[in-house]
Amino acid sequence: MKKFILILLLYSSYFSLEAHNPLTSRVELVSSSNNKAVLNIYMTQSGLQKALLNEHNAIDFKELSRDQYEKLIIDYLKSRIKLSVNNNLLELGLSAVKLGSHETDAFFYIKNYPINTESLKVDIDAFKENGNQQTVFWWRSPKKNEKVVLSKKNDFKKDFGIKNNSPFLKNQYLLIFGILVISTIGFILFIKRKQLLTNGI
Known part of the structure; x- marks a missing residue:
């Protein structure tokens, strides 16, 4: 020391x-x-x-x-x-x-x-x-x-080095989760719609 x-x-x-x-x-x-x-x-x-x-x-x-x-x-x-x-x-x-x-x-x-x-x-x-x-x-x-x-x-x-405490950043993980959920639902609906169209043809 x-x-x-x-x-x-x-x-x-x-x-x-x-x-x-x-x-x-x-x-x-x-x-x-x-x-x-x-x-x-x-x-x-x-x-x-x-x-x-x-x-x-x-x-x-x-x-x-x-x-x-x-x-x-x-x-x-x-x-x-x-x-x-x-x-x-x-x-x-x-x-x-x-x-x-x-x-x-x-x-x-x-x-x-x-x-x-x-x-x-x-x-x-x-x-x-x-x-x-x-x-x-x-x-x-x-x-x-x-x-x-x-x-x-x-x-x-x-x-x-203090993280920004804005409401947006405080809920950033919730926001990301929400986007992922919506994207997943949209993808599933897209696949199902494509299958229906394919079966209809």
Whole structure:
């Protein structure tokens, strides 16, 4: 597991925010084929600090140790990130924070990522209190490489791989069965009519 996390952390180091826009962040769910996954989060330091000040306005941040500050970051992110695979909430486990003057990165090991993934529900409203927040979310796996921009327009939510719940698709099997029954009856009537015509001749 440690080797897997190290590889993904090295991989994630190649990615950084395209611009130091305080209203933009990026979140990446990266998984392997053997149900191992990590969550990489890339934030501007100014946007993160603004959100933490809003969340903890009674705290004097100058008095905090590095560990205390990093814990605030971890706790904040955990409270604002909800990911569900196959309708099961993912558990954010082992974490790490990389502080920077312009960009701060955080990493979480996913405890319960399944081998087979059919759907993913994303609900990430981190930093929305900053106003006009946009979060670019990537789902990277051996089978998927999808991206969405989370913002106020979509309520910071997105469903991946969810089947369409329209009435037509809900009853698609019944519809197919009905078509088969009608086709079978029509075929039988056609054969009988042909036999009658043949016997009449």
